[in-house]
Amino acid sequence: MTLGGCDALYDEARDEPAFSNSDEGHAWLDNWCGRCIHDKDQRTETPTGPGCPLVMVALMGRRPIQWLDGPRDENGRYSNADQYHCVEYRHEDDGPAEPQPIPDPPGQLTLAPRTDYEGVRMLTQPTREAVTA
Numbered sequence: 684m685t686l687g688g689c690d691a692l693y694d695e696a697r698d699e700p701a702f703s704n705s706d707e708g709h710a711w712l713d714n715w716c717g718r719c720i721h722d723k724d725q726r727t728e729t730p731t732g733p734g735c736p737l738v739m740v741a742l743m744g745r746r747p748i749q750w751l752d753g754p755r756d757e758n759g760r761y762s763n764a765d766q767y768h769c770v771e772y773r774h775e776d777d778g779p780a781e782p783q784p785i786p787d788p789p790g791q792l793t794l795a796p797r798t799d800y801e802g803v804r805m806l807t808q809p810t811r812e813a814v815t816a
């Protein structure tokens with residue numbers, strides 16, 4: 684899947700650092716990006732591409748919106764390796780890099796173009812008030 688340009692990803696990112704120190708950053712990047720197809724071209728002895736633009740956004744001091752909070756305990760503590768869940772993660776052995784959309788059924792009319800509805804869905808967690816109401 685194409686993630687888009689680094690400038691647009693930077694503009695939409697949260698204006699806060701993704702990690703508080705390099706240990707946190709390396710633990711997370713090793714666990715997620717170290718197996719992801721989007722950063723595969725940087726894992727060769729001689730890099731063959733620019734790597735994942737989300738990693739670049741994080742290295743420039745912002746937290747990509749594609750990185751959702753990972754599990755926290757009741758005190759807000761988290762594992763460094765699972766601090767975030769990246770919604771764009773795809774394992775490097777998980778098939779072709781480009782999306783393979785389900786084709787329209789033959790002989791059917793398309794009711795609405797897909798292009799306006801494709802992209803990253805950002806779901807928000809319900810508030811406690813909304814759950815108990």
Ligand code: SF4
Binds near residue numbers: 716735736738770772
């Ligand atoms: S898509 Fe997410 S998990 Fe994959 S390399 Fe980029 S930041 Fe890492």
